[in-house]
Amino acid sequence: MNNETKPTDDTSAKKRWHKPTLTPHRIGSLNKFGSVSGGHYQDSFEAISIASLIEEYGSPLFVLSEQRLRNNVRKLLRAFETRYANVTYSWSYKTNYLAAVCNTLHQEGAWAEVVSAFEYEKARQLGMPAEKILFNGPHKERPILERVVAEGGRIHIDHLDELYLLEDVAKEAGKQVDVTMRLNFDTGFTEPWSRFGFNIESGQALDAARILGDSKHLNLCGLHSHLGTFILDPRAYGAQIRIMCAFMDKIELQTGCEIESIDIGGGFASMNALQGTYLPPEQVVPSMDQYAEAICTALNDATRERDMQGRGRPRLIIESGRAVVDDAEILVSSVVANKRMPDGRRSVVIDAGVNLLFTGFWYNHQVTPTRQLEGVAEDTVLYGPLCMNIDIMRASVLLPPLNVGDSMIFSNVGAYNNTQWMQFIEYRPNVVMIHSDKQVSIVRAAEDLHVMTAQESIPAHLCSLETQQDI
């Protein structure tokens, strides 16, 4: 972003008019970080001007950068592959399953990590071979399990009922199915996510491994766990690896299984400011190298014996979604109206709300104007377009005065927005992707009335707006 954010410098010969403002003096408005968002603007993204994008594709608008996506996944792979012998990256579909995003990552060698029948079907439709799809999550029904078993996808078992169901499916298919077991445990660093998988401390995981060891149709060959999300301390992953490898050694000895892969899930933080975090992300978010160092050092140590015996080190699977896609997408939005609140605060109504930016509920996204704004920055509330009280994009952000029609960029919006956004009140806008050669294409077209109503059907007696006589 360095090349795109220009410092304030007045080059125009004639001073521009700007709105007069009244700035009340408030105690405490000075802080040790200074005035954070003063004077920066960004008028282009990946060398394409924002104004031209809005002109062509409308506002609001999601803009993806293919090159950033590729760079991010390459950075991740380099960090891990230069530290460990056998690394596989698997794209977490739920983070952003736009086909263009998935395929960009698949082209870079990413597998697919899916958590529902829909995501599995989407991955298959995109051409992903089943054996490169990790089927995760607590909800897998018989029909989809039958398909995955037939196609040879990799199933991660979440609970005992699923184990029994899968055993039955495999038996019926007359197949030996390789499965991975999802685990949960306490690393001491994070709140354990005990709702997924089998618990190690209680002995539940060992019981399940023994059941799998005795099973004629299921063959335990992988372990998986996911610590949580936005994990800021890489040591948590070191602890995770040690616990998983100890468990691996134990069950290999006790059940005779051979573990071929260790899946550590994701949860790497991205450069976004989590609400309630005191320090800015630049200071608290570890680099990919720091995560890789903690994980690979622990894994190399824990698997040294195997390597010496020539058995090869297990495959390390990483499912980081957020850290790969978040900064590869921005949301461009335009000012609809300015308003002064009764308490004196300034508010701005913009055309993108929490219907589009679901992560606005827990992040303070960076807001950057697209032109150099004149005037004094003032504490401002950004409201979305919804006719709902909760639609607040930023409760407090320092911004100079804006004109109607001015645009702004919400950044680091790649993760979880294009999947968790709601069809609510408004049509969802275009999503475009800027390719490496600076060509732009629409990767998801804006919705219209036809799209909104396509799934609906109206019973015959409700077709007319007139009430039928006999009701």
Added chain:
Amino acid sequence: MFLTPLKETLAGLFRAYGAILFAPRPWIGALFVLATFWFPNAGFSGLLAAMTGMMTAKLLKFRNLESGLHVYNSLLVGLSLGAYYMLDLHLAVLIALGAVLAVFATVAMADIAWRLGRLPILSLPFVIVALTVTLAAHSYGTLSRYLLPLAPNDGLISPFIDQFLTALGSAFFTPHPVAGLLLFLGLLITSRYLAVLAIAGFLCGFSVYAFLSGSPHPDLVAWNGFNFILVAIALGGVFTVPSLQSFALAMVGAVIAALVTSASETFMLVYGLPVMALPFLITTLTILLALTHRPASDSLQLILDAPALPEKSAERARLAMARHGEFNSVPVLAPFYGRWQVYQGFDGAHTHQAPWQHALDFYIVENGQSYHTDGASLNDYFCFGLPVLSPVAGYVVKTLDSLPDNAPGQVDLENNWGNHVLIRMSNGLCALVAHLKQGSIGVKAGAYLYAGQPMAECGSSGRSPQPHLHLHVQWGETLGLATHPFHLTTVLHQSNDPHATSPKQARFKLFSRPVEGDRITMPKMDPILVESLRLNVGREFSYQVIHNNKSANRSLSVTLNLTGQLRLTSDSGASAAFTAQDHLLAFYDRTGPADAFLDAWLLALGLMPLTDGELSWHDQPSMQLLPMTAKQRWVGKCLFPLGTGIDSRYLRQWDGEFWQQSGQHRLNFAFGMQIHAESIVTIEPRIGCRSISIKSDTGTLQATLLEVGQKADAGIPAWKIKA
């Protein structure tokens, strides 16, 4: 019931006859027996001695019976006596005694010679025993001289050719062109190259012999000329790998043999003794012993350990060279994980100058930069602090990890190599990994490292302006000694050369010596593929094979021989050796009868990297594996008498259920003639090679797996799975 031992005994007897001219096949030996009976007196004497020798060795349970070494020395003693004395009871007793003595002499001397630089004993025991017995015979009045019924007009083809054939015949003490012709035919069938050597050696030896002596007595040439032939065969065809140099050596040997022959004749005449094979032995053994004191080189490779027919040793050497790339270069593994770029290659402009010209520097570059942000701090550099692996197996000789890492742009000229680990390999050479990070070395001097063991971190100590890794192989255990050529093995090599056929695509290589800018990736082993292609001892596969519309059930099994060599053996008796290590399965040394099915397997699966992902590689298997018509095979044998490699390119990918491996095989004959074949293999996870299909101009072969099984071993039951 008696048939089998009788057959074995006969085969052993025939092999002993064949061994005199290095022909291994018993029926060729039988042909030689026939040749000796041109003069029945000598023929019977030889047979008697051979049988006595054989019985003696058997009764005394001397090992190494099948090589026929004991027998052929006895046999020669018998032949020599039969050539000079009439076979009667007295001579028979003398022959029997000589044969027994020859067995003892052979066993005793073979061992001494082997310890003396792995020399073969050849027929030295025979010469000593024969001379002893002949000297003794001088004082026995009971023996009567036998004169060979040589007629002066016994012309067969032309005087010179007759002379050659007669000389060849006298190797068996039957100096007659007809016997010689039989022997030559046997030699020709055994090996065309040996036959050529025999003729050329005789020409060289005879010309010098004649040139120096003016007009040599024809009898002397007839009796002793075989020495030139044997020297040429042994030096150029059996104990060295065929090459121009070894051919020249053979001719030099033949010429020297001419000198030694004249000398021996003069000396032996005093005592009234025949020269026999003495010049051959003196010349050959002296030259071979001297050659063992010479550094190994690719142009003249001595193979005292595994003497073989030239066609075979040439094929072994060719395949080894095609796969290892360069003779004498030391294979090492990439000392890192992931993909690194070569900063400086061999003979690099910066520091890789003689005597340290064999060295590789690695670092990591992305988009033309080796660092992120501004590169002002060491931590900005991509490779700084990354794990460094041991490139070889060996003992740690020396480590240093106390030097600080230089700030970017600075160098420490006092401590050139910086922090380092020096590892001594079993071949005596040492591998040096240098410029390591301060305090990162996790191994101590004296520790044994396996190849690929993480041992330190990449740093920037010593003469290192930016973090990078230096690797070389050197002569001794002192830092900074001269370097030795080495290469990276089992790596993915991505060439930076824009003219390369596919610069973007990484290729799996057994011999990789990257140049500046090339990228090297350590491949990932695929455990499932390893398991699928696991060839444990006793594993059996049965296939349905449809070859040119004829169907048959065939089987392959894995055997382990006494020397510890694993072999894949077909039910036809044909087999090939293989090695399965370092993420690789490689077949070599195909022996035995013709077998289109085994050949198909070897062509399609001859070299298998057991690594993950879509992969392409190159190999040069023997041309014998390529399906050809009889005519093409004949042309091939004429064009490439010592065999040649097929240009085989392989590509393997996963298709969802199986690995699909396709191969394109091309053999270029001269004049634009080309033989082409295509192989497709499917490999099923945990089952193995499910099907092989070969399509070529001459037909098709389709093999489908029926059953996989394991032979029972004591205490381990057998098992079988239907495919």
